[in-house]
Amino acid sequence: MKVRKFAAIDIGSNAVRLLISNVLEVDGASPVFSKSSLVRVPIRLGTDVFLNGKVSDENAERLAESMKAFKLLMGVHKVEAYKACATSAMREAKNGEELTKLIKKKSGVQINIIDGSDEAAIIANTDLQALIEGDKAYLYVDVGGGSTEFTVYSNGETIASKSFKIGTVRILNEMVKHETWVEVEQWIRENTKDFSKISLIGSGGNINKIFKISGKKEGTPLTYKYLSSYYQFLMSFSYEERISILGLNQDRADVIIPAARIYISAMKWSKAIKIYVPKIGLSDGIVKSLYYSTIEGNKVVDTE
Structure with missing residues (x-):
């Protein structure tokens, strides 16, 4: 050994x-x-x-x-x-x-x-492969501060992958145009339309934090309903309250909002009702x- x-x-x-x-x-x-x-x-x-x-x-x-x-x-x-x-x-x-x-x-x-393509390829070297084996379809979403990488998997193979300049820090600074959101929506809908059942795999510090707060056992997915409800819950607090009442770190209390929005949007556009949150990343x-x-x-x- x-x-x-x-x-x-x-x-x-x-x-x-x-x-x-x-x-x-x-x-x-x-x-x-x-x-x-x-x-x-x-x-x-x-x-x-x-x-x-x-x-x-x-x-x-x-x-x-x-x-x-x-x-x-x-x-x-x-x-x-x-x-x-x-x-x-x-x-x-x-x-x-x-x-x-x-x-x-x-x-x-x-x-x-x-x-972005190098970033997606490096992430593919993680334990992600263990999750995408079998005959199921997944949309992998890695949310960062400046960009988000989307990859569609089916039958253990990569079907499509693309990086978009839509990240938490960009959104906070109002630097993501409406057209970019539309482009992401169109890409997701186009590349997931052939799958009657698809799940998300989410990575990034924000979704890891949300999963930890949920108290779910490792390997158990979060639902679209839960994530949407938690997003509304977070939105009901001010930035200061998310720090003082919810106990979030200063650098997490603001970016967690746009991050949740990206994951929820991806679930909506792909018609996924579950999101798995393995602790993997770049x-x-x-x-x-x-x-x-x-x-x-x-x-x-x-x-x-």
């Missing part, structure tokens, strides 16, 4: 995360992945980029300091290898490439700016792709 450690850094539009995972290798068995540590910093790069086109000096410094801290943590945990991926905000920032070079110089962390996909790349002998980024 051997335990190896890998890490993933997910630089999103709302928050920056460091996931450190243990990979248990036993002869004759599939590797077992388990979370060792998860650190989340709510820098909210999207607010800068979607409004002003670039990451502000203040948040650039916060991001650089976060990467320094993450590098130290990976060293303490004796992480074998890591990969850092930046999504919507960084790929749209005018100073995105410049910032990655600055952070590399300051912290030693190499950041890869990926597009970070999990990065770790798995990173691990398997070492097995195949491909080059990875080492922490030394």
Whole structure:
């Protein structure tokens, strides 16, 4: 038996995360992945980029300091290898490439700016495959701060996949046009119309939080009725009340509203009545792709 450690850094539009995972290798068995540590910093790069086109000096410094801290943590945990991926905000920032070079110089962390299709492909490396086996149809919805990835699965195969610039931070800053909502609706309806029965699979911090609050057992889906009712419940409180009365974190109390709206809309347009909420996301996909790349002998980024 051997335990190896890998890490993933997910630089999103709302928050920056460091996931450190243990990979248990036993002869004759599939590797077992388990979370060792998860650190989340709510820098909210999207607010800068979607409004002003670039990451502000203040948040650039916060991001650089976060990467320094993450590098130290990976060293303490004796992480074998890591990969850092930046999504919507960084790929749209005018100073995105410049910032990655600055952070590399300051912290030693190499950041890869990926597009929406790469993001969806990485997530597909997670335990999502275990959920989509069989003859059922699913619409996978990964809601981020700057974009949302939609993928339709049937009979264990990918039928269609697309990334839209419709995310929680964009919606909060009123930067999603009506036409974009229409485009998403048309895409979902068109790509799910042939399935008489379809379920959603939701990923992202907000749906994970809603699922946790529901008290449901892991593997049990939430219903369209429950999610719609909870959305109305959240809407009945002000931002301040969602923090003081409901106990939500400051950086969760606002984005949870538009996130719920996206999931509910996707369920409505696909005619799904259930949404499964496995704890998977970009970070999990990065770790798995990173691990398997070492097995195949491909080059990875080492922490030394």
